[in-house]
Amino acid sequence: SQTIHQWPATLVQPVGSPLSLECTVEGTSNPNLYWYRQAAGRGLQLLFYSVGIGQISSEVPQNLSASRPQDRQFILSSKKLLLSDSGFYLCAWERKENEQFFGPGTRLTVL
Amino acid sequence: KQEVTQIPAALSVPEGENLVLNCSFTDSAIYNLQWFRQDPGKGLTSLLLIQSSQREQTSGRLNASLDKSSGRSTLYIAASQPGDSATYLCAVANSNSGYALNFGKGTSLLVTP
Numbered sequence: 270s271q272t273i274h275q276w277p278a279t280l281v282q283p284v285g286s287p288l289s290l291e292c293t294v295e296g297t298s299n300p301n302l303y304w305y306r307q308a309a310g311r312g313l314q315l316l317f318y319s320v321g322i323g324q325i326s327s328e329v330p331q332n333l334s335a336s337r338p339q340d341r342q343f344i345l346s347s348k349k350l351l352l353s354d355s356g357f358y359l360c361a362w363e364r365k366e367n368e369q370f371f372g373p374g375t376r377l378t379v380l
Numbered sequence: 381k382q383e384v385t386q387i388p389a390a391l392s393v394p395e396g397e398n399l400v401l402n403c404s405f406t407d408s409a410i411y412n413l414q415w416f417r418q419d420p421g422k423g424l425t426s427l428l429l430i431q432s433s434q435r436e437q438t439s440g441r442l443n444a445s446l447d448k449s450s451g452r453s454t455l456y457i458a459a460s461q462p463g464d465s466a467t468y469l470c471a472v473a474n475s476n477s478g479y480a481l482n483f484g485k486g487t488s489l490l491v492t493p
Contacts, residue, residue, distance in 0.1 A: 303480055312384075313469070313483040328480070359423055361481075368414065369473075369481060371424040 271296035275360050275372040282379055288333075288347040290375050292360030295341065300362040302343040303369065304335055308356040319343060355379045382407045386470055386484035393460055394492050401455040401487045403470030408451050411479055415444050415455050416469040418486070424469065428455070460491045 272295045282288060294300055304316040315328045317335035325335050332351060336344045343360060360372040383406045393399055403413075412431045416424040428437045428444040430453070436445040443456040457464060467488045471481035 301479060305481075305483075312485040313471075313481075315480045315482075318480050361424075363479060368412075368426055368429045369471075370426060371416075373423045376421070 273372040279376045290345040292343040294362045303361040305359045306356045350379045382482040384484040390488040392490040403453040405451045411473040413472045418467045462491045
């Protein structure tokens with residue numbers, strides 16, 4: 270069966286510090302991968318998606334970036350965090366053109 | 381740009397009631413529609429997936445319908461239980477962004493004993 274992991278589960282970082290969130294998927298190959306953010310009082314917002322290794326598409330201009338160094342690994346990064354980057358970050362995988370499954374999320378607080 | 385709206389934003393019902401959650405979307409050219417459940421501080425659990433060619437899907441006490449032409453979906457929960465308390469999210473996939481999901485803001489459901 271397929272599983273999706275995210276770490277860390279929670280993170281508290283000062284403004285201006287770097288960020289690296291990791292997402293890995295087991296039990297499938299060549300999935301579509303997604304990063305979403307859920308901010309307080311707002312719906313889930315798509316940040317990045319990837320249809321293959323090294324292929325990243327960004328939906329929202331921001332100080333975040335994403336990379337996919339391996340088939341089942343998706344990383345969300347920032348060089349300098351802003352207060353507005355606080356939120357709940359969710360990674361999802363999808364069998365091609367099918368149902369999406371979400372990870373447990375990372376709660377990021379920027380102080 | 382696809383916009384997804386969920387009504388009501390919050391709902392409180394006594395245990396045992398049947399209830400309906402509503403979802404509407406502005407662009408009917410969807411690929412599929414998913415209903416999710418989210419418990420506080422947790423990730424999303426997929427409940428039902430309806431492909432654009434389908435009209436409904438059922439899983440246990442849950443039934444979701446899709447009327448693509450009118451841009452609407454409903455999630456029907458039969459014989460509600462306190463364990464059903466959670467936020468329910470509707471999301472539609474369009475093929476123009478790698479099948480990424482556009483989410484509504486959710487309906488927060490509380491089922492009281």
